[in-house]
Amino acid sequence: MVDMAAFGEEGFDPKAWVNAACRARHPDEDAERQLSDLEMKLQLASEDIAAALEDQSTAALLRIPRALRDVSRLHDDALSLRSTVSGMLLKLRTAESLSAGSVAALSRVDLVKQRMEAAHKTLKDAAGLAQLCASVETVFASGNLDEAAGTLANMRRCLAVVGEVPEFASVKRELEALENRLDGMVQTRLTDALTQRKVESVQAFRAILLTIGxxxxxxxxxxxxxxxxxxxxxxxxxxxxxxxxxxxxxxxxxxxxxxxxxxxxxxxxxxxxxxxxxxxxxxxxxxxxxxxxxxxxxxxxxxxxxxxxxxxxxxxxxxxxxxxxxxxxxxxxxxxxxxxxxxxxxxxxxxxxxxxxxxxxxxxxxxxxxRYGELERVQLSSNLSSLDLKGAVQRSVGSRGVELSETVQRMESSVPELITFFESAVERCFNFTGGSEVEALLRALDETMIQYTSSLHEVLKSLRPVCGVSQVFDSTKKDSLDGSSNKGKGNQDMIPEEEEWVIVQGVLQLLTVAESLSGRLSVFEASLRGTLSRLKNQLPGSREDGANALLDIAGLRVLDAPDKARKLASLVEQATDPRFHALAHASQRVGAFVDAANELVYEVLISKVRVRLADVASMPVWSAPQEDNPYALPSFSAYPLPYVTSIGEYLLTLPQQLEPLTSSMTTSDTSDDIDEEGQYFATEWMFKVAEGATALYVDQIRGIRNLNERGAQQLSADIDYLCNVLTALSMNVPAVLSTFQQCVGATRDQLAEFAKGVGPDLDGPTVRLVCKMRQVPVE
CATH class of the missing domain: 1.10.357 (Tetracycline Repressor; domain 2)
Structure with missing residues (x-):
């Protein structure tokens, strides 16, 4: 026989079934014969199934009339039952309307009965209370404390039933006096029982005290x-x-x-x-x-x-x-x-x-x-006093760079120590107050950061004379015709060139200090916001398991202080905003320190330029008389003067001076990002100094009063040199400097033409100023 169960399964595959049947044959049996037998068996099975289906269908057709008669009979029974129930409901409504008056009368009778029973009980209790009042002294005299407690309990119950009856007004006072009397008698014996740890006696006295409440x-x-x-x-x-x-x-x-x-x-x-x-x-x-x-x-x-x-x-x-x-x-x-x-x-x-x-x-x-805020401020002030932030001391030439480097290193090392102090303060706040005094913590941190930045500002002030940028230079002395300086130019000129390099490198480290302080403060504030957000789960009513929240220190402290809890919840809610500054004043002061540090760095980097350009406007070379030339010698282009070549050489060495600091100013982990950020930093400061040098130079050029042809030729060579330096630094030449270059390099006739119609690439006020310098009339 063939197993027909497989044919009814989902995903039945005829080919797979036939292949499986073939694989199951005996090796000696012929495949064609086996397939023929299998086909015959399937045909016989299908005929059996068809015959069974026909028999079942015939039987089902014979049962249908009988089922229809049963359904009709059930429908008639249901209609009869509905009619019977409707009749019963009608009888009930009729009976209810007829008996409503009788039920109301019975209710009034029952109420009267209840009142009579209450009155009977009250009279009985009143009689019992009078009897108890008369016998209570006898009970006390017997010394039976259990019986006395029972009597007093019955008197209390009877008195509660009687209520405010005038005849028993004094009984309430007497009952309280008797309870106090019994309480005192029990207390003496209870003390001895507790001292001697007598369990049964203590339990008995407990029962007496419970009886009298x-x-x-x-x-x-x-x-x-x-x-x-x-x-x-x-x-x-x-x-x-x-x-x-x-x-x-x-x-x-x-x-x-x-x-x-x-x-x-x-x-x-x-x-x-x-x-x-x-x-x-x-x-x-x-x-x-x-x-x-x-x-x-x-x-x-x-x-x-x-x-x-x-x-x-x-x-x-x-x-x-x-x-x-x-x-x-x-x-x-x-x-x-x-x-x-x-x-x-x-x-x-x-x-x-x-x-x-x-x-x-x-x-x-x-x-x-x-007082946590006050104690934390004392703690942080003590920590802050341990930082070595003493100002720089101006030393002799040759050792200023060492003093500057040591001072900046102290400043730089103090930043992570300060953040460590702050992190310890946060930990102390949560360990001690559970975070409930976090508002006082923020004030203490803010004040400490302000104190710290004030100390940093004082150190910056002490660094200025060390860096040689606080000297007021003497501008009364003039440069020689060839541009060489013949004056003692103060601190900056007295510093040897090799020490200038050390000073520049030292002062550039201030940028690292500023960046470190600003970055670490931002990270700390972000961490503080996260800590405040987690505090929300410790406040009462903020979690599903609010009962467990009561056991937190913060929850214990604010549970009975709704105002404090409301302020704390508001602060925690504000902390969820990424724009929230936990240390608002400190952030402003840190920003001011960063600006001051950048200003000092810029002053140091531009100071050499400022010294070289101090007297350019008053140099006699611009109006020196033309030398008589009896021979027809060719005219050669003028060479740039030393003052501008020294500035150009200094600007060209800036990238080399900025290079050691690029790696320390980056925050990325990958080498590509480090190189990119470092190059951006160096380029930014190089452009800043070059732009400042150009602005100073333009101001000096504007101060020139008379410019003859020889002076114009010399100034054109100087400006052209500086423009080449700016181009080498991948900077755009400012329009004002470009206008000066074209105007001083042009002939008088060309300059007059410039003045008549200023082109789009020329600055009009600058053209007129050069005409005035060169005494070219302007119509």
Whole structure:
């Protein structure tokens, strides 16, 4: 037989099925015979299937009339049932309308009955209250505290039922006095039972206090009895010192105290779980809260005594091994470890109860957390005073470059140290306050950065005389006809050429300092924004598991301070904006320092040009008389004077001087990006100095009063040389300088033509100025 199941599967492949059947034949069997047998079997199977299908179809056709009769009968039954239900609903509505009046009458009767029963109970309770008032003294005299508690509880219940009946107005006062009397009788015996740890007696007294509604008395008495040994542990520190701190330091003693407290609490927890199976957690929590409250003042005093020497040193800018905030933070970390152990110990407590416990544990530090901004400023000021930022001292010629290099290196090394101080401050803020005082942190960081940049500005001022850019040059002396200088040109001329190179290299490092400070501050601010964003998850109500958020330090501090929580949430929300400046004033001051550093670098780089061009306008060569030439000698082009060739040589060496700094001014990791950024930096500063030199030169040319033909020829050669230098530096020659070049190189007639119709490539005011210099009339 053939297995027909494969034919009904999805994706049935006839070819594959036939091939599989062929592969299954016996090796000795003929393939053609096997295929013939397989075809016959399939044909027989198909005939069987067709016959079965025909039989089933015939049977189905015979069952259809019977099914139609069943459906018709069910439809008739459904119509009959609907008619019956409608009749029943009509009868119910009729009965409801007829019995409505009877039901209302029964309701009024029931209300009267209830009132009569209440009145009967009230009268009964009033009678019982009178009887209880008469017998209560007898019960107290018997000394049976359980019976007395029951009597007072019955009196309280009866009094609540009677209400404000004038006859029983005095009973309420008497009942309170009797409850206080019983409470006092229980307290004495409860104290002895708690001291001797008598479980059954304590449970009996607890039941009595619960009966008269004085459970708080049990908590207070338990806390009062168990507080004494814990307080003795705290007071042992006073006995270990002589009052002047010669004993063990508090910061070393505190972990021992916490360990002993934890051990005591564990023992109390085991005993309370046996004695008070329902409310043991509440009793232990109150014990710890009362303990911390009783030692809070002393705790704060010991913290103050620990940090007082540090505050004194900070005030007088002395070096500290442990600044005040660090000492407080070390103590706080010890307390945090204790708080974590308390959380594990009180795992059965609810979150509200745990919140009260943790607030009590951290309560001695609350005053310091409120003063966190002040303490952080003291800490950062101490850190800032440790930076070596003293100004430069002007040394003799030959050693200025060394002084400049050392000073700039100190400035450069101080930047990463400052950022490290700031990162430590952020860590201290979150460890100490959980980030709840982040606003005070930002103010402290901002003020410290302002103080730091002020110190950098002072250092920059001290560098100016070292670099030789603060000298006021004497402009009364004149250059010789060949352009050589015959005056002592101040600091810049006195510095040897090899030291000029060192000074330029040293002052260029200021750009690295400025770039490092600006870049690191930007990275730090971005990191600070990320830190503030993460703080959002620690605020109450900001997470789905809001109950757990209560256990964060930030959540504990702001939970009862809605205004503080609102300000903190607003600050955190602002921090999500990438444009938000956490240190707004500091960013401005850093920008001002960057500008000042760039200005000093520019002044140093342009100072040599400024010296060479100091007296160009007053040089006598421009109006020197024409020498008589008795011979008809050919006229040769003038050579540029030394003042302009020295400027050109200096500008051409700028790329070489800027090259060592290009790698230090880049932030990319790949070599291609480093080369590109370095070239961009060098080109930028080269263009800046060249443009400044050109502007200075143009100003000096404008100052020339008389320019004869020989002077014009010489000036044309000088300008042409400088234009060639600018072209070699891949710079465009300014239109003003190009106009000077064309006008001084032209003949008088050509100059007059220039003045009549100024072309698009000439500057009109410059043409008229040259005409005035050369005394060419302008119509």
């Amino acid at each position: 004085r459970y708080n008395s049990l908590e207070q008495q338990y806390s009062k009895v168990r507080l004494k040994p814990l307080r003795r542990l705290w007071d042992e520190y006073e006995s270990s010192t002589d009052g002047v701190g010669s004993g063990k330091p508090f910061i070393e003693w505190l972990p021992t105290f916490y360990d002993q407290v934890l051990l005591t609490l564990e023992q109390e927890l085991k005993w309370c779980m046996t004695c008070f199976s329902e409310d043991y957690s509440r009793l232990i929590s109150k014990l710890l809260i009362d303990t911390m409250s009783s030692i809070q003042t002393s705790f704060t005093a010991r913290i103050e005594a620990s940090i007082t020497p540090g505050l004194h040193c900070c005030i007088f800018s002395q070096t500290l091994q442990r600044p005040p905030l660090n000492i407080i933070l070390m103590l706080h970390n010890i307390t945090s470890s204790f708080a974590k152990n308390v959380e594990r110990l009180f795992s059965a407590a609810d979150h509200q109860e745990m919140m009260r416990v943790l607030k009590a544990v951290y309560s001695p530090y609350e005053g310091y957390k409120q």
